[in-house]
Amino acid sequence: MSILVNKDTKVIVQGFTGKEGSFHAEQCIDYGTNIVGGVTPNKGGQVHLGKPVFNTVSEAVKETGATVSMIFVPPAFVGDAVMEAAEAGIELAVIITEGAPVKDMQAAKAYATKHGMKTIGPNCPGIITAEECKIGIMPGMIFKKGNVGLISKSGTLTYEGANQVCNVGYGITTAVGIGGDPIIGLSYKQILPMFEADPDTECIVMIGEIGGDLEIQAAKMIKEQITKPVVAFIAGQTAPKGKTMGHAGAIVSGSAGTAKEKMEALEAAGVKVVVSPAEIGKAVKEVLSK
Amino acid sequence: MNVHEYQAKQIFAEYGVPTPKGIMAETVDAAVEAAKELGGPIWVVKAQIHAGGRGLGGGVKLAKSLDEVRELADEILGMTLVTHQTGPEGKLVQKLYIEDGADIKDEFYLSVILDRKLEMPLIMASTEGGMNIEDVAENTPEKIITVPVDPTIGFQGFHGRELAFGLGITDKGEQKNIITFAQKLYKLYMDKDAEMIEINPLVRTGSGEFLALDGKMGFDNSALYRQPEIAAMRDLSEEDPDEVEAAKYGLSYVALDGEIGCMVNGAGLAMGTMDTINHMGGTPANFLDVGGSANAETVSKGFEIILKNPNVKAIFVNIFGGIVRCDRIANGIIEATKITDVNVPVVVRLDGTNAPEAAEILKNANISNLIVAEDLGDGAAKAVAAAKGEI
Numbered sequence: 001m002s003i004l005v006n007k008d009t010k011v012i013v014q015g016f017t018g019k020e021g022s023f024h025a026e027q028c029i030d031y032g033t034n035i036v037g038g039v040t041p042n043k044g045g046q047v048h049l050g051k052p053v054f055n056t057v058s059e060a061v062k063e064t065g066a067t068v069s070m071i072f073v074p075p076a077f078v079g080d081a082v083m084e085a086a087e088a089g090i091e092l093a094v095i096i097t098e099g100a101p102v103k104d105m106q107a108a109k110a111y112a113t114k115h116g117m118k119t120i121g122p123n124c125p126g127i128i129t130a131e132e133c134k135i136g137i138m139p140g141m142i143f144k145k146g147n148v149g150l151i152s153k154s155g156t157l158t159y160e161g162a163n164q165v166c167n168v169g170y171g172i173t174t175a176v177g178i179g180g181d182p183i184i185g186l187s188y189k190q191i192l193p194m195f196e197a198d199p200d201t202e203c204i205v206m207i208g209e210i211g212g213d214l215e216i217q218a219a220k221m222i223k224e225q226i227t228k229p230v231v232a233f234i235a236g237q238t239a240p241k242g243k244t245m246g247h248a249g250a251i252v253s254g255s256a257g258t259a260k261e262k263m264e265a266l267e268a269a270g271v272k273v274v275v276s277p278a279e280i281g282k283a284v285k286e287v288l289s290k
Numbered sequence: 291m292n293v294h295e296y297q298a299k300q301i302f303a304e305y306g307v308p309t310p311k312g313i314m315a316e317t318v319d320a321a322v323e324a325a326k327e328l329g330g331p332i333w334v335v336k337a338q339i340h341a342g343g344r345g346l347g348g349g350v351k352l353a354k355s356l357d358e359v360r361e362l363a364d365e366i367l368g369m370t371l372v373t374h375q376t377g378p379e380g381k382l383v384q385k386l387y388i389e390d391g392a393d394i395k396d397e398f399y400l401s402v403i404l405d406r407k408l409e410m411p412l413i414m415a416s417t418e419g420g421m422n423i424e425d426v427a428e429n430t431p432e433k434i435i436t437v438p439v440d441p442t443i444g445f446q447g448f449h450g451r452e453l454a455f456g457l458g459i460t461d462k463g464e465q466k467n468i469i470t471f472a473q474k475l476y477k478l479y480m481d482k483d484a485e486m487i488e489i490n491p492l493v494r495t496g497s498g499e500f501l502a503l504d505g506k507m508g509f510d511n512s513a514l515y516r517q518p519e520i521a522a523m524r525d526l527s528e529e530d531p532d533e534v535e536a537a538k539y540g541l542s543y544v545a546l547d548g549e550i551g552c553m554v555n556g557a558g559l560a561m562g563t564m565d566t567i568n569h570m571g572g573t574p575a576n577f578l579d580v581g582g583s584a585n586a587e588t589v590s591k592g593f594e595i596i597l598k599n600p601n602v603k604a605i606f607v608n609i610f611g612g613i614v615r616c617d618r619i620a621n622g623i624i625e626a627t628k629i630t631d632v633n634v635p636v637v638v639r640l641d642g643t644n645a646p647e648a649a650e651i652l653k654n655a656n657i658s659n660l661i662v663a664e665d666l667g668d669g670a671a672k673a674v675a676a677a678k679g680e681i
Contacts, residue, residue, distance in 0.1 A: 075512060075515075076515065076516070099512045100512060101483060101510055101512045101513035101516075102404065102483070102485070102510045102512065102513070103441075103480065103483055103510065103513065104513075106404070106409055106410065106441065107441065107442075109409055110409065110410075110440075110441075110442065125612070137612065138612055139611070139612040139642055139643050141643070142642065152558070153558060154556055154557065154558020154559065154562075155556050155558065155612070156554075156555055156556030156558060156559035156610045156612070157556065157558040157559050157562055159610045159612055159642060160559055160562070160610050160641075160666065163610070163641065163642070180557075180558075182404055182406055183404075183406070183409055207558070209557075209558055209561065210561070212406055213406075213407075233562065235558045235559075235561035235562045235565060236561040236565070237565045237568070238561075238564045238565050238567075238568045238574060239561055239564070239577070240544070240546060259565075275565065275569050276562070276565055276566040276569045276570075276666075276667070276670075277559070277562035277565070277566065277666060278566050278665065278666040278667030278670065279667070
């Protein structure tokens, strides 16, 4: 078992024939991901990486039965691409593109929600179910199959965390890089219950960062609903206070978003909080061998 | 990206958001000329820097004559203004804004910002204008009104009424004025891809008009490509020169006051590396994210920028290669040490794709001050020891 995606998941790629899209789609195919086609306007009818190319997402969905889309289109077109996927009945859009305007993502997310489409990202490494399905840009070989679920805002910390979990003898069920942009799709709060419900996941690693209050919300949810052990690291304990112009951000979220505040909230929720990412593996071993 | 008050007010004017009349000046003579043009009889001489708290820091002063304008312009131009937002080093004042004095009856606070939880813009207002709004939120949160605006419907009459009644504005003419003001502000927030607009204080004049006495604006960097006139407002002199230089090479750099230079891929791992160094008793000299496409040139540039800081006693290169192959990074490091004179110990931890090959390359390179580390914890420990001269 796993969450959200597995070896049977049918995936299309938006921005399939572009440089980034091609490179990563090929890596995903090599990993074993069931990529059934791609979308690039005006290239419909072509075959790329051995898969059919369509002009529109709706055509691709109709022809292939795809339920998940991996989005690689340039930043200016991300909003459009996400809304097109939602309209076409895609169930989950994984948005890899970095640098999408916030206003566009805001509209796209609202539209996706209205259509019942889940999103991951933007500006994230994607999602991987170990040894089954990789939808994103992470190095597949470090994710060995196992019993630990991982959620992270940061890309390289996802790799660091997964690598340590595997080095201490465990492995990963599914790892999700949720991204750290102002507007993101699935967050800790939505993904934690999925891991709670997944019979193969026995422990959850949660990697956060300073800023915003998603980790605080997660702490609340863990306290109330999550029975599986959670190991957490919050990056940025030593980051200098940002030189910001306005004050409104912190007031809106009702929290300054410091690492200390988040770590305390998580600890209070019974989470095993580590002070350095170098201790993630050790902590997982500790909670799993209890 | 942030802009100056005078630039924010240019944008306000473009949208019909009322502000006092003002002119930007870069010299004392230009300031006096600006004052003459505005006519008086009173003027406000305001330092233009990208930070709040200018008034308390002595950067905003009232002048009652042209001689006084000259005196104050001379005093403020070239001063290093220290406020709670500049850091202790302060900011050099290179521009002034000369503004008409306003007939102030009372002061409000008004801002527009993205509410991350609701995922839509939020208008925030308070009767407690001119104060530090963080203190208001802390001490009297009931005095802050929040009105979220769903972009799919835009700013409606009810948004305006919530705002006007929430602020206790009872005069019908004044209600209309504040509602129109907020509506225009919301429109420009959306049109210009703003990240935040903050007006503190927003003043009510004796005749019941509302005027933006101050204006702070920040913009979404990802949208600057479609906002060329905003992008053109960028003032590089307000930014750290090393950060600007680093950005040219795709590096994200922030100087700190410790001893261990850090070069890492990914912002999260970079912060995590700093945290680990700190936890092991060392101090990071900087944050440096080399990004996803690190190569010999960027690594070399990274060394150059780190080594500009005389406090650096050791460098810790911590790369978790995903798509980037570690052997290429290893070659990049070797190239970099040839281009740049690296005169401190360099601890290198390369993990991920092709890490064993990379370790071999580094071992064979025989660079005397290169220390290879096994993993993150080992690397941080070695970097801390190297900075103390213990290895």
